[in-house]
Amino acid sequence: MQLRSAQWYAGEDRNAYIHRAWMRRGAPGDAFTGRPQIAIANTGSDLTPCNAHLTEVAQSVKNGVYEAGGVPLELPVVSLGETQVRPTAMLWRNMAAMATEEMLRANPIDGVVLLGGCDKTIPSLLMAAAAVDLPAVVVPGGPMLTGTFRGTPLGCGTDVWRLSEEVRAGTLSAEDFTRSESAMIRSRGHCNTMGTASTMALVAEALGMVVPGLAGTPAPDSRLLEAAHGTGRLAVDMISVDRRPSTFLTRASFHNAIVALAAIGGSTNAVVHLLAIAGRLGVDLTLDDFDRIGSSVPVLVDLLPAGRFLMDDLHRAGGLRAVLREVRDLLAPDALTVTGKPLVDHLDDAPIWDTEVIRTRSEPLVAEGGIAVLRGTLAPGGALIKPAAASPHLLRHRGRAVVFDSIEDFHARIDDPDLDVDADSVLVLRGCGPKGYPGMPEVSNMPLPKKLLEQGVRDMVRVCDGRMSGTAYGTVVLHVVPEAAADGPLARVRTGDRISLDVPNRRIDVEIPADELARRTPSEAATAAYAQPERGWQRLYIDHVLQADTGADLDFLIGSSGSEVTRESH
Structure with a gap:
């Protein structure tokens, strides 16, 4: 098999000489002749605290690559820390994916091991890997201890x-x-709840991009380093059989990812990420697939925010493989993984060791707890709700809207004693979608009015065109499409309008005649608060970002460009 890296290193001409000579620096003479070059795309950074330990993980990957006869090459890539980056890490997910894609394509590598942890790093790495389509495998950094x-x-x-x-x-x-x-933060690793970081690690395994049994291994656990070593060896093996994302990531793979997302009670953020990854692969995945495939799947994992336990409990109870074994009949049997074998073939020896943490199929945490897709006059393009994290009595609700035109407007007024709001009101926050903020921040789980908290109220229906943290909870309708800044109906809702939520019937409506709603002009205060950058990434992002129902990727990044470099160096 002709290695891709040979395009740089093979031959006796001046260019090959330059490529080899500048990379030698003590390497043996055969390092660049016939040995697979494996990039280790590392999102570790001191400013991404959840990923700070990935340099140690990278060393174990290197050891495995060396052992298998490859040459490991650590490649720092854009690192996004959800807790640190302003205004929101989601603003740069697409940039991180694009930058990683370009660096993988531009460099003399044959395959890549992707190291991610905090929320947006695994999605951006998967988007990049799908677009460049070199042999690729993910090592999740793992959750922290409790x-x-x-x-x-x-x-x-x-x-x-x-x-x-x-x-x-x-x-x-x-x-x-x-x-x-x-x-709160006991050790290295990402959030220990079933937030977006944990969700995306587990979903990446269900998708087929992680060695089965690895995702969810706690960051301080020495078995993470053992698995990283083995993954380095696997990456070399994948080169010899040309096992690239496009050869095994199919619609069936996304089917399994959706089943897993529902069974673990995962974050709503996984929906927008999976849609974006599918878009890079050309897989026909839609918002409705999440409801059709996942809404009837039982939630089996009793973890915060929907349950009681935490990620290291899930690991000791049997991990994702034990969960998937319980819903094996719902999985696509032909969906392959990075190992070359179907996902279902890795589930035979996967018992549940603690049925309090991982429920059996016969005694689920929630009988039908998958993410529900809502449509209606308030969200003609769709919106999401996570029933397992909501209050059952609010899943059917009708209330008076209390509207906030921006997150700043919300913070300024929510605790005003004179705010006209009660427990039956529906809090509406707009201007928080991909274009409006920009970047679709995690603000949809709005804090409740202080005066209602003092009365004992702990949940209300909330509606927003933004996202919420996977660690959050409550009766929150989010990802409303079209967003207000894209002239969606949300831009025309007024305080006092009646909003009806009917999750069993998948509806979210504003009770205003369609012609009246169409005649209304968008809120001037909301329009004035929409992001209006003049330059840089934010300008590019707003001009090209798509809506949440297709993954909020940039329009010119949809699809794959492959690994071919169109012009040679001279």
């Missing part, structure tokens, strides 16, 4: 939202809230 405060386990993210609301309600002191801070 911290405790006053003897109670803490779910990072979820308990931040919970504790901060208790402070606002007056049931927890600000001092105690601050004391919990040092206990």
